[in-house]
Amino acid sequence: MCDFHNGVYFPTRAMLDGVSPYGAEYAATNPVARQIPFFSPSILVLHAPFAWMPLRVAEIAYFAFSVVLVLLIGILVASTIEKPIRWDLSLAVAAGLVFSRGGHITLFDGYFTFQLVLATFLAIHWGDRRPWLSALALVVVASKPTYILPLGFLMLARGNVKAIVIGAVFSIVAAGIPFAWLAAHEGNGDLVLGIEVLREQISDSQEIHRDQEDESPVHSWTRVDLLAVIAKWTGSDPKEAMHLIVMAAILVPAMVVLFQRRRRQVDDGLPGLTGAVILTTMLVSLYHQSYDTILVAAPLAGLLVGVPPYWKNWAGHWRWIMAVMMTAPLFNYLSTRMILGRVDSGVLVERALTSINGICLAVAMIGGLILAARQLRDTSTTD
Numbered sequence: 001m002c003d004f005h006n007g008v009y010f011p012t013r014a015m016l017d018g019v020s021p022y023g024a025e026y027a028a029t030n031p032v033a034r035q036i037p038f039f040s041p042s043i044l045v046l047h048a049p050f051a052w053m054p055l056r057v058a059e060i061a062y063f064a065f066s067v068v069l070v071l072l073i074g075i076l077v078a079s080t081i082e083k084p085i086r087w088d089l090s091l092a093v094a095a096g097l098v099f100s101r102g103g104h105i106t107l108f109d110g111y112f113t114f115q116l117v118l119a120t121f122l123a124i125h126w127g128d129r130r131p132w133l134s135a136l137a138l139v140v141v142a143s144k145p146t147y148i149l150p151l152g153f154l155m156l157a158r159g160n161v162k163a164i165v166i167g168a169v170f171s172i173v174a175a176g177i178p179f180a181w182l183a184a185h186e187g188n189g190d191l192v193l194g195i196e197v198l199r200e201q202i203s204d205s206q207e208i209h210r211d212q213e214d215e216s217p218v219h220s221w222t223r224v225d226l227l228a229v230i231a232k233w234t235g236s237d238p239k240e241a242m243h244l245i246v247m248a249a250i251l252v253p254a255m256v257v258l259f260q261r262r263r264r265q266v267d268d269g270l271p272g273l274t275g276a277v278i279l280t281t282m283l284v285s286l287y288h289q290s291y292d293t294i295l296v297a298a299p300l301a302g303l304l305v306g307v308p309p310y311w312k313n314w315a316g317h318w319r320w321i322m323a324v325m326m327t328a329p330l331f332n333y334l335s336t337r338m339i340l341g342r343v344d345s346g347v348l349v350e351r352a353l354t355s356i357n358g359i360c361l362a363v364a365m366i367g368g369l370i371l372a373a374r375q376l377r378d379t380s381t382t383d
Contacts, residue, residue: 004110018185043143138167271302
């Protein structure tokens with residue numbers, strides 16, 4: 001439960017007490033590894049009920065809460081594939097999440113990945129039909145910049161403008177209130193001074209996190225984004241600006257495809273090709289860790305069950321390629337400290353093992369874009 005301690009319980013308790021969890025004073029006075037990175041304090045507000053409990057009780061309650069979230073993700077995915085809901089499929093998806101590398105480490109460490117994944121799925125699923133509910137889901141997604149940045153642009157290209165606009169307003173309010181609360185305390189009543197203090201704390205916190213080995217794109221064994229794979233083999237550590245440039249370059253083709261699909265009213269939703277393009281592009285385009293790979297669970301389930309009509313239209317080799325490329329990152333235990341610490345095969349083998357996830361996701365993204373482009377061509381020919 002180390003991530004629950006470091007990223008949920010103690011930061012939330014500090015925030016409720018008016019102490020900034022982004023600051024060095026917080027890290028020095030609490031049993032945590034370091035201050036939290038830059039994610040919105042709105043996610044801490046969401047976890048406030050756990051912070052009011054004694055630590056051991058909170059750990060048990062949070063683990064139970066995480067199991068419930070796994071089941072809800074399974075139910076949601078099953079409901080998007082087939083109606084009425086197949087409970088065997090719901091439990092199969094939930095079991096797959098538990099046995100996946102991302103699901104296992106999330107349950108073990110206690111990070112809030114399941115909240116982010118469920119909210120991302122709901123935002124995509126409700127994007128067209130229920131924009132207000134999608135906007136509420138986006139408030140949770142917006143708590144982590146590496147989620148909301150690519151998802152926001154992709155949903156805009158898909159045509160979910162109302163959901164994005166409302167979600168942006170809600171997210172500003174949800175983040176602004178606790179930020180103002182912290183700023184007032186950090187500035188001893190001077191809000192402007194407090195905001196400046198928070199800005200410096202967040203900047204320092206980001207530097208501390210970038211210095212961690214598992215955060216560095218060159219040395220990380222958990223990063224799955226394409227830039228991390230490139231950095232690993234070139235040995236160069238890219239700056240923040242390069243992350244954004246690469247993200248933009250990767251997002252553009254996906255946004256064009258989604259925009260054209262919107263114009264032709266071709267959208268098979270979360271478990272289909274639409275979901276595959278959005279979710280693989282999210283993972284490939286910007287900083288993501290191995291636990292985030294559970295995002296591909298929805299389109300993978302749709303592909304394996306074969307209910308969404310567009311998956312059935314493709315030749316078997318295409319379905320196999322997409323299935324393998326999305327399955328491998330979920331169940332790749334080779335890129336873990338447990339394995340890497342016991343295998344002394346040299347630098348090249350270690351780079352290869354730790355690049356599997358990112359390469360597979362990139363191939364899945366490219367495959368999804370090719371299939372989507374072919375689908376648009378076939379639709380145009382039919383018209």
